Amino acid sequence: MTQRYAFEALDKTLRDILGSKQEENRGKLFGGMPILLGGNFRQILPVIPKGKRQEVIQSCINISELWKDCQLFTLSRIMRVNEYTADGQLDTRKHLFNKWILDIGDGKVPAKSKEGEDEPTWIQIPEEFIVKSEKTPIEDIVNTIFLDFTQRQDDEEYLRERAILTPRNDDADEINKHMLKRIKGDAMTFKSSDEICKGSTDALEQHQTYPVEFLNKLNFPGVPPHKLKLKIGQPIMLLRNVSPSAGLCNGTRLIITDFQKFVIHARIITGSHIGNMVIIPRIVLTSTQTK
Known part of the structure; x- marks a missing residue:
């Protein structure tokens, strides 16, 4: 997902640094240092806000001059x-x-184009x-993936080997709400503490310009909503690298074991630290959405 300009900047930087002592390194890719990149062009490409298709393609690493010197390993x-x-x-x-x-x-796989489209997509x-939909789409896919969920919601192996992926955050929110209702126990609501960064505006009365009620209604990708409802026994997933050495990385899945006012007690169920008990504190998150 990283744009090619970042790799090109890294290449120039390493040539300068490593070439300061050995002049021949200035003519080598990345200053002669081996660089390993991991990615999959079958999945998401670099994200260009409001960008057109040609802008997305131009930002890919395989458009860069660096690509011809890369050795490709395929999984x-x-x-x-x-x-x-x-x-x-x-x-x-x-x-x-x-x-x-x-x-x-x-x-x-052969593609088709709809009426009025120039390209088959x-x-x-x-x-x-x-999954055939008989009642509601969400309930049907949940019953298919999480069969016998009510009886097996405490089975970590059962939860670890199942997941529902969606391309849109709105769909994920609706599925999470549906699943939360099916988990036994009472929900606890955690509210965010939203404020405007003081360095992001010149307005003297920014608290009046951006009231807390308005900030609480905003939803950003990668940031939890203002009101986050959780239950003990609920599986959750981290969205940040909190402590990689302790197994708390982006994408780590856990089971909630207890709550406090400012922390969540949980048990890791994926990765190399399965079974470890951890404490997740409140974290300051800043959105990069400038609009």
Whole structure:
């Protein structure tokens, strides 16, 4: 997701630093230092706010002059969906789904264009990969992925091997609200403490210009809402690197074990620190959304 300009700036910086003692390093890529990049062009590309398609493509690393000197290593196994059962047998349905996902990324699945569109950008999803909706879409997909959730919500292995992915934050919020109602116990509400950064405005009366009630209604990507409802026993996911050495990284999944006014007690259920008890404090989060 990093724009190519960041890599090009790093390349020039390392050439200057490493070339100050050895002149030949000024002519080497990244000053002669090995650099390992990790990413997947099948997934999300660099984010350009309000940018058009050509602007997104121009910001990719493979458009840069650096790309021709990169050695490419390819991984083709999808880690999101485990193709093997508990006894080591290959699950044919999951294997076909993973292959279909890879074919989409490689452009092998034929695309169609809708009326008035110049370029085909739509694909047909096979029937066997679609959850049939009989009641409401959210309830149907929850019942499919989290089968017998009421009886097994305390089973960490059951929770660890399941997840629902959505492309939109609004959909994730609706699914979370639905799941929260199904978790036993009373919910506790944590409220944010919102304020305007004093260095971001010249207004002398910024508290009157931006009242707290207005700030509480704003929602930003990657930042929890003003009112965050949680329950003991609820699985949660970190959105920040709090303490990587303790296993608290962006994407770590945990189970809430207790609450205090300013901290959350939880147990890690993924990664290399499974089972460790941790305390998550309140964290100051700043949105980069300038608008």
